[in-house]
Amino acid sequence: AQTVTQSQPEMSVQEAETVTLSCTYDTSESNYYLFWYKQPPSRQMILVIRQEAYKQQNATENRFSVNFQKAAKSFSLKISDSQLGDTAMYFCAFMKLQTYGGSQGNLIFGKGTKLSVKP
Amino acid sequence: DTGVSQDPRHKITKRGQNVTFRCDPISEHNRLYWYRQTLGQGPEFLTYFQNEAQLEKSRLLSDRFSAERPKGSFSTLEIQRTEQGDSAMYLCASSLGPGTGELFFGEGSRLTVL
Numbered sequence: 001a002q003t004v005t006q007s008q009p010e011m012s013v014q015e016a017e018t019v020t021l022s023c024t025y026d027t028s029e030s031n032y033y034l035f036w037y038k039q040p041p042s043r044q045m046i047l048v049i050r051q052e053a054y055k056q057q058n059a060t061e062n063r064f065s066v067n068f069q070k071a072a073k074s075f076s077l078k079i080s081d082s083q084l085g086d087t088a089m090y091f092c093a094f095m096k097l098q099t100y101g102g103s104q105g106n107l108i109f110g111k112g113t114k115l116s117v118k119p
Numbered sequence: 120d121t122g123v124s125q126d127p128r129h130k131i132t133k134r135g136q137n138v139t140f141r142c143d144p145i146s147e148h149n150r151l152y153w154y155r156q157t158l159g160q161g162p163e164f165l166t167y168f169q170n171e172a173q174l175e176k177s178r179l180l181s182d183r184f185s186a187e188r189p190k191g192s193f194s195t196l197e198i199q200r201t202e203q204g205d206s207a208m209y210l211c212a213s214s215l216g217p218g219t220g221e222l223f224f225g226e227g228s229r230l231t232v233l
Contacts, residue, residue, distance in 0.1 A: 033219075035221075037224075042226075043226065044122070044123070044224045044227070045210070045212075045224040046224070047221050047222070050219065050220065050221060091162070093161075095220045106167070106175060106177075107152075107154075107162070107164060107220075108164070109161030109162050109163070111160055112160075112161050
C-alpha cells in the first residue's frame with residue numbers, strides 16, 4: 001500500500017520570501033504521478049503542480065517548483081515570492097498509473113501542511 | 120462558472136437518519152470521485168465512477184454507504200443510519216480520465232451528525 005507523509009503540520013513565511021514544504025511517500029510502484037494540491041480556507045481544492053515519476057526534470061509552474069527525488073521518495077514544493085493568496089492547506093498526493101497507461105482513480109493524500117503567509 | 124458543484128453544502132442530521140449528497144461534475148468529464156475529509160486529515164478516497172460504472176470502492180465505504188451515477192452525469196452519495204463518526208466533509212471531484220490524473224474538486228458537503 002502507498003503512503004504519503006507530510007511532516008510539517010504548520011508553516012509560516014513572510015510575504016515575498018521563499019518557503020519549502022516537505023513530502024515523502026512510500027510505494028513499490030514504478031509508474032505514478034505526484035501532485036501538490038492547495039485548499040484555501042472554505043474554498044475548493046485546486047491543483048498546484050504535477051510530476052510524472054518517469055520524468056527526471058522537476059516540474060515548475062510560475063512561482064511553484066518541486067524537488068523530486070525518486071530514489072529517496074521525496075517530493076518537496078518550493079514557493080517563491082510568497083503572496084498572501086498562497087495562504088492555504090497544501091496537500092501532497094500520489095496516484096499510481098494503470099499498467100496500460102493512464103491514471104487510476106485513487107489519489108492518496110498526506111495530512112497536509114497549513115501555510116500562512118504574513119504581510 | 121461550470122465547475123464541480125455539490126449540494127447541500129451543509130447538512131446537520133441526527134444519528135440514525137439517512138442523508139444524500141449530490142454532485143454535478145464538469146459536463147465533459149467522464150470520471151467522478153468521492154472523497155471524505157475529516158478535521159486535520161487529508162481527503163480519503165471512497166469510490167470512483169467512469170461514466171456510469173463504479174470502478175473502485177474503498178474499504179472505507181461500508182455497507183451503509185452507497186453511491187450511484189445512473190446516467191453517467193451527476194452522482195449521489197447516500198449514507199444510511201448515520202453515525203457520529205460519519206461527520207466529515209464529503210468531497211466530489213471529476214476528471215477527463217484517465218488523462219493526466221488531475222482532479223477538479225467541488226467545495227464539499229459538510230455533514231454533522233448529532
